[in-house]
Amino acid sequence: LRGRARIDDDLFEELGEILISADVGVAASERILDRVKSRVRSNGVDDPGEIPRLLQEEIEEILEAASRRLTAPEKRPPGERPRWERPEAGEGADEVPVTEASMAAKEGTGGPRVMMVVGVNGTGKTTTIGKLAKRYVDEGQRVLVAACDTYRAAAAEQLQIWADRAGVEMVGSHSGADPASVAYDALSSTVARGGDVLLIDTAGRLHTRTPLMEELRKMKRVLARLHPGAPHDTLLVLDATTGQNGLSQCRLFHEALDLTGIVLAKLDGTARGGIVIAAAEELGIPVRYVGTGETIADIAEFDPRSFAAALFS
Amino acid sequence: DLTEKLGDVFRRLRGYGRLSEKDVRAAMREIRIALLEADVNYRVVKDFIDSVQSEAVGERVTKSVSPGYQVIKIVHDELVSLLGGEGERIGFAASPPTVIMLVGLQGCGKTTLAAKLAHRLKKAGKRPLLVACDTRRPAAREQLAIVADQVPAPVFFGDGTDAVEVAASAVKGAREQGRDLLILDTGGRLHIDDELMDELARMKDAVHPTEICLVADGMTGQDAVQVAKEFDDRLGIDGVILTKLDGDARGGAALSIRAVTGRPIKFVGVGEKVGDLEEFIPERMASRILG
């Protein structure tokens, strides 16, 4: 990009390739570049060296806007309820802001903050819960984890090891137990023990399997009935190596469960996870955390600026 | 829908003359978008479009099918031939045991696949032994034990945490136990992790696998090229197995991996159960990629 003499179609084509190679996708890349082009026109930009910076800012803004959207509940159309919600549940659901700072200020909500972790198979849900548990423990929170993956081989054993590493208690049941019942029991236990945070591990499932998606919706209803407002977070764990199917995952999980955020795992590889830009732009879902490895410390709060910058390095 | 889009491009052609360069270029724009949306790597798409474009220009427009359909057929056939020979089997060793080493990124489905392969090859008359070479992941042994039990097939655990040691002992003991097929389940790792990639190279030297299979998630995006190239350069891959194709992923990673390594795709995983393994069929993959 350095040798560019002028702002022309070739320059934008090259920028398009950078976005595509980062898994942003064709449609989102075109929309983003169109906006950059109109900014170039309206601001009278004539130095080609300015364009990558404009593009980076545009991407940053898309990602920032998604986090702002969720922290401003009044932006939600009045009377609109999440599809999983029954009429009697969750009046408090909309008023819980989704920043890490708010975790410490849970006094406003009363009772534990419940976080459900969902996603397709093998993306890093169980590992992410171990990391988040440790992170919240280090912040002085009392944390429990729930083994609601009652399907996959040795899922509870795997989560138990992470719970031990984080120094938190795990609530589980036997393999084959109904996941919603395990979630219910876990929330009861958390309330009884004065827990501040409950992290719920769920079995990986393809978003195209309707009965499995319904199983998650049922879990949400059960939690909401026990503790209005729960679950306060529904996080989708996305594998950074995933391509355009990641957008399909976001759409269907969001439609079914009303996601409050994405955890982008395995960003320590060579994949850049640009699909989250498309997800922010099309669906307004913010990235909350990034997973950067396989040890308990390998998680960080998402930073739109450094993420956008990394696309061009 | 690709057929509709190409229909628009070619609606002016009415079944006489030849496909002009201008018309083919317009069609290739649509094909390029379809392949990128299917997660084929953008450089692989470039090469593919270049080769197909020259083939399509000058083709006589036949009366029996629309020009759009004709172009799709050229593209489809080219995809099929690139994706390679149908149902390439696992190669068995001239003198047993056959050793299959499964490698790949974290979470792509290796452990589940180990059991699926054991199930399939057992039905083909083999006596498989699964080897627990993932000594790092929490509860990896427990997981392998449970899925092995679903086949059922025995598992060799070894003692100690050295994955290469476990593999070597397993192969050594296999002959004595009359096992003619060993499936090594290794821990997931990054292709850019020098230490862990070196571990695989040492395992290869220690056990001389008959087949090293790269296991790749069927929803992998543009990164498929980097991953496959690194594993092939550093280790050498004999075959590829794509997983999680029971969803709506278009599976363009298949073409990317094939293009960059030249290795055959042998099987596709289509579910979480031990029987959910299918032979790789290029025609089916080509249609899936084109959407």
Ligand SMILES: Nc1nc2c(ncn2[C@@H]2O[C@H](COP(=O)(O)OP(=O)(O)OP(=O)(O)O)[C@@H](O)[C@H]2O)c(=O)[nH]1
């Ligand atoms: N390199 C890297 N590996 C990760 C990261 N997060 C998870 N993993 C690895 O990815 C693999 C799958 O992680 P899990 O936590 O079991 O994934 P999961 O989503 O719970 O999987 P299922 O429950 O089977 O759907 C494991 O080998 C993890 O160590 C990450 O941020 N970076």
Ligand SMILES: Nc1nc2c(ncn2[C@@H]2O[C@H](COP(=O)(O)OP(=O)(O)OP(=O)(O)O)[C@@H](O)[C@H]2O)c(=O)[nH]1
């Ligand atoms: N839907 C579907 N899920 C699959 C398929 N293959 C594996 N899985 C699931 O993907 C998840 C990860 O599978 P594993 O076998 O643990 O993957 P792995 O490569 O051994 O993971 P690591 O050892 O952590 O690198 C599990 O939930 C499996 O049930 C498949 O073909 N389709």
Ligand SMILES: [Mg+2]
């Ligand atoms: Mg899990």
Ligand SMILES: [Mg+2]
């Ligand atoms: Mg494994």
